[in-house]
Structure formats: C-alpha cells, structure tokens
Amino acid sequence: MRIAYIGLGAMGRPMAANLAARFDTRVWNRTASVAEQHAREHGSTAVTDLTDLADVDVVCSCLPTTVEVEAVARVLAPALGEGTVWLDHTSGDPQQARDLAAYLGSEGVDYLDAPVSGGTRGAEAGALTVMVGGDGDALGEVAAVLDVVAGRVVHVGPSGAGMAVKAVNNALLAASLWAAAEGFAALEQAGVPTSVALEVVNASSGRSNATENLFPERVVTRAFPNTFALSLLAKDVGLARATLDAGGVEAPILHLVDRLTADAVEALGGDVDHTELVRMVERAAGVELR
Numbered sequence: 001m002r003i004a005y006i007g008l009g010a011m012g013r014p015m016a017a018n019l020a021a022r023f024d025t026r027v028w029n030r031t032a033s034v035a036e037q038h039a040r041e042h043g044s045t046a047v048t049d050l051t052d053l054a055d056v057d058v059v060c061s062c063l064p065t066t067v068e069v070e071a072v073a074r075v076l077a078p079a080l081g082e083g084t085v086w087l088d089h090t091s092g093d094p095q096q097a098r099d100l101a102a103y104l105g106s107e108g109v110d111y112l113d114a115p116v117s118g119g120t121r122g123a124e125a126g127a128l129t130v131m132v133g134g135d136g137d138a139l140g141e142v143a144a145v146l147d148v149v150a151g152r153v154v155h156v157g158p159s160g161a162g163m164a165v166k167a168v169n170n171a172l173l174a175a176s177l178w179a180a181a182e183g184f185a186a187l188e189q190a191g192v193p194t195s196v197a198l199e200v201v202n203a204s205s206g207r208s209n210a211t212e213n214l215f216p217e218r219v220v221t222r223a224f225p226n227t228f229a230l231s232l233l234a235k236d237v238g239l240a241r242a243t244l245d246a247g248g249v250e251a252p253i254l255h256l257v258d259r260l261t262a263d264a265v266e267a268l269g270g271d272v273d274h275t276e277l278v279r280m281v282e283r284a285a286g287v288e289l290r
C-alpha cells in the first residue's frame with residue numbers, strides 16, 4: 001500500500017514515522033526541509049510537488065484547520081486515482097468537512113474525517129483514539145493504516161461527525177482545565193498546595209485527564225511543554241460552540257469556556273502550550289499552582 005502523509009507538525013511527524021516503518025510512505029510539508037529531515041530520520045520519501053503523490057492509495061493529512069486541507073486537496077485531488085481514500089486527521093470544521101467530502105467525491109476520492117485524540121505521546125506510541133465520520137466501506141479499506149496509528153477507532157457517524165465529536169471532546173478538555181485551575185487557585189489561597197490537592201482529587205470523583213496528567217506533568221512542574229498550541233485548543237472550542245449552536249442547544253458553560261479560551265489566546269499568544277491558560281486564573285487570583 002502506498003501512503004501520502006501531508007503535514008509533518010507535532011502530530012503528523014510521529015504518525016508518518018510509524019507509517020513509514022510499515023508502508024511505502026511519501027511525505028509532503030509546507031516547509032520542505034521538515035519533509036527532507038523526516039525522510040532522513042524515518043525512511044519516508046520526501047516530495048516537494050503535491051502532484052508527486054498522485055499514485056498513492058491513501059492520503060493522510062494533519063493540518064491546523066479544514067481550510068488548509070481544502071487548499072491542498074484542490075491541487076492534489078484532480079491528480080489522484082479513482083477510489084483513493086483521503087484520511088483527514090485534522091481537527092476540523094464539520095460543515096467544511098462535509099463540503100470537502102462532496103468535492104473529493106466528485107473527483108472519485110473517498111474522504112473520511114478522522115481526527116485523533118491522545119496527543120504527541122499517543123501519536124508516537126501508535127495508540128491514538130480516532131473518531132471517524134464517513135462511509136463504512138472506505139473505512140474498511142484503510143483499516144491497516146489506522147491499525148498502525150491507533151489504539152482505538154470508532155466509526156461515529158456520517159461525514160462531519162468525527163469533526164463534531166473531536167470539537168466537543170476538546171471543549172470538555174478546556175472546561176476541565178479551567179474548572180480545575182479555579183478550584184486549585186482557591187485551595188492555594190486556603191493553604192493547600194496544588195500537588196497535595198491533586199493527591200486527593202486523583203483518588204476521588206473530581207479527577208479528569210487534566211488533573212491526572214496535565215496538572216501533575218505540566219502545571220505543577222511549571223514545565224508547560226509545548227505539544228498542543230493554545231490557539232488550536234481555542235479553535236476546537238470555537239468549533240464545538242458552532243456545533244452546539246447549529247443543534248440549537250443552549251450551552252452557557254461551553255459558551256463561557258469558548259470566550260475565556262479566546263481571551264487567553266489574546267493575553268498569552270496562541271503559540272504557548274494549551275495548559276498555559278491556567279496562568280489567567282493564577283494572575284487573577286495572585287497565586288501559582290504548585
């Protein structure tokens with residue numbers, strides 16, 4: 001099976017590395033030197049011209065938003081063979097994903113929205129959770145590819161459904177980060193260090209991925225390793241808000257989380273790690289969560 005991988009960012013690099021260990025994998029990246037380095041380090045083949053990917057069986061993409069995926073697809077899709085499957089791991093916009101599926105379908109290409117969860121660690125381990133929207137037969141054709149990158153694959157519904165699930169998942173992540181930061185700030189004020197509070201919460205019913213992993217590894221250590229940009233989390237919460245609004249669901253909590261996260265991007269810049277949003281709570285409360 002010949003695979004193309006488009007977008008060698010924090011997630012794409014390790015996913016494409018795992019694929020290159022199993023399949024003939026060609027890689028394209030906007031900054032070409034990144035693809036060349038990937039080829040040297042992982043045995044993939046770097047291409048500089050998108051149309052050099054024309055004869056692959058599967059196209060994988062992992063770009064910031066659906067807008068960038070569509071721009072690439074407009075160049076590449078006319079050159080692709082009938083029946084090629086496009087597996088889009090971008091956390092994208094559900095409606096734009098449906099439109100892209102229709103466009104690619106008109107070129108004979110089956111598009112699956114297949115965003116991922118599990119972070120760079122999950123990508124390196126080939127243990128991502130993949131939520132797929134689109135045609136079940138096309139999904140069956142890429143089972144061997146997903147087997148390499150995923151620990152769990154869930155076919156969540158028709159085109160766009162994978163993007164919607166990912167957006168809501170990440171809105172829940174943001175909500176738990178904000179809520180935990182507020183709670184721990186109050187406990188710091190009351191004389192309980194965050195590291196001590198975490199010992200209790202993580203053995204109790206208030207625990208979450210934020211308290212079990214993100215606070216101990218990134219916040220309390222003050223390391224804030226930059227693996228998932230705050231701007232990307234804000235993008236996802238915005239997409240969740242659009243999904244809620246489209247469904248006519250009143251969502252005061254997630255609307256607030258959306259506004260707070262957008263404000264954090266304004267104040268801190270979008271390039272910092274997403275967990276740095278806790279600094280907003282720290283600043284307002286005059287404490288540091290340690």
Ligand code: NDP
Nearest residue numbers: 007008009010011030031063064090091119120227228232
């Ligand atoms: P990065 O910012 O690390 O990488 C972005 C990639 O997109 C780079 O390869 C970049 O190329 C490329 N790119 C940016 N703009 C364009 C453009 N206009 N045209 C073509 N290529 C472009 O992002 P991540 O890998 O962190 O995230 C990618 C997707 O995965 C996002 O949708 C994100 O929300 C999602 N995601 C991220 C997770 C994480 O933990 N990081 C976890 C789960 C999902 P260049 O090298 O030239 O800049």
